[in-house]
Amino acid sequence: MQFKAMILDNAEVSPGYWRMRMTAPPEMLEAQPGQFVMVRVNPSIDPLIRRPFGVFDVGVHQPAYTGAAPQPYLEILYRVVGKGTAMLSALHETDLLDIIAPLGSGFDCGPAGEEKLIVGGGVGLAPLYLLAKELVKDSPVRLFAGGRSKDDVLCITEFERLGVECYTATEDGSLGECGFVTKVLEQRLDASANAGRVFACGPHGMLKAVADIAAKRDVPCQVSLEGYMACGVGACLGCVCQGANHSPETPDYRCVCSEGPVFEAAELKWEGA
Amino acid sequence: MKPDLSVEIAGLKLRNPVMTASGTFGYGEEFSQYVNLETIGAFVTKGLSLRPRAGNPTPRIVETPGGMLNAIGLQNVGIEAFIQKKVPFLRTVNTPAIANFFGSTPEEYAELATRLEAIPEVAALEVNISCPNVKQGGIVFGTDPACAASVVTACRAVTTKPLIVKLSPNVTDIVEMAQACEEAGADALSVINTLTGMAIDLERRRPVLANITGGLSGPAIKPVALRMVWQVARAVKVPVIGIGGIMSATDALEFMLAGATAVQVGTASFVNPAAAQEIAQGMEQWLTSHGVADVKSLIGALER
16 A cells, blocks of 8 residues: 655664654554565655665554544664665654555464574664564564674664564674674574574575575575565566576576565575675 | 546547556556556556566666666566466456567567457557667667568558557667658557666676666656657657656646657656556646646647
8 A cells, every 4th residue: 555654753773773663554553574665755856766664563652641543653674875765864753755565475474382583684673573573472582683783783672572582693793792693593503403483684695694504404494685676566577586496597586576575595596695 | 627638549549648658567467556547548568578588687777866777678477478367457457458569570579469469458569679678679670760660560460459669769860760660550659768878886896787788767868758759749640659757747748748649657657656647637637727628739739
């Protein structure tokens, strides 16, 4: 659906990372973890194309004493990387945004009671909070959050409040383990004899490493991808990624927006990084 | 009184002059949740080839000031899957669907035209001789008047449906191309396809697009498109369909003054899926507020 959202809050949660809350129609409360929104940053032609963001959270704000009606809201977590996100970070409460949402297909949560391992790198945590909220209802959940430095590890307190056991790792050692978060993930899988299900979102190199670990240990693994897209609904075909059997002779492209953004890691081709 | 927005392209009656452009609107169904297809004049489906095409490696698109570059590489499901999986949707919509298609030889174009001629749900054919992003087909036919004419002649021989030819702006003289297509039997001309451009990532010292070059679309190209529509419309008798950076009803009406009988909305649908519908509504409002009873009275009505 397409709707106008009014910004309720837009705050820098860590240097360069912002969290925005905005009003949403009640239908957004049905958004699945892993789905995304397309945001038109302003009505002008600069920037022209909408920007995709994972749904960080949805909920209903209950005004305390004003007697105002409960207000469904939507939250996104974003990093300022270019002109569009810089303009987004400059917006204030009561500013309006044009949103298309919810888009794409979300995570498959798997059976109740099974250990759930969430892996996020930097702003890759964006679609994982709503997932954690869903998973803690019936499963033990562990979060493995990584980044270059402590500034890139976001919103850990929010995950802890859900009852998620959080592990952190930074490349410079400024928070948690020193090194890649995938090392910590492997330690947990060693300890649990490869029990559980992995959910990951983050930079391509991290996703590839997680996919490799999951494949070697035969652990089910889903990844949420980012794509450079114009439409978000499967029409422009700009955001495609390669399926596992892709080759120049037998091409196998999948639309990140309409067939993803969540894929089984084993469905995709993992090269480079 | 409500103004008359209807126009006609080679016998094809449109409730209003606004269509969606090929490659920006999938096969119609993708956007159907966001736009009422029965409020627009027609929609043009993603360019079809005989066999499915996977398209180019990524990155395929990048935003540029006031526009975007794309090098999708004509990814499409192919004519068979189009008939099996996409045509049933076209049947459910009371709005003409125009099928865009391309080949790598005149014979392939003719074979596709023959297949499309047999599909009752396809109201008209749009021949793509102008895709800038594939090496074979497309651009070769789109830049040489004799080659273009051979493709149009081959298609004309096998179809009685309205035959629209989509022209490339990446030529020395678009009027020469337009006249060659008209003489070969085109019923209408779509002007223009994207302009070839490129974007560079300075820090990586590399082109942004995997294909190196791509087609520029969006508001950035509107002045070029307006000029070419104006040039072509003065030089041919067949109707011209104006395309290039149309974002608003104002843009669409400007194209009609320049000589377009109808328009296509492309990149704007990415920005706002309901763009075509809103543009048609906006045109009606403009005609009403300016006391213009019939939109056809604006075609080529540019004053000097």
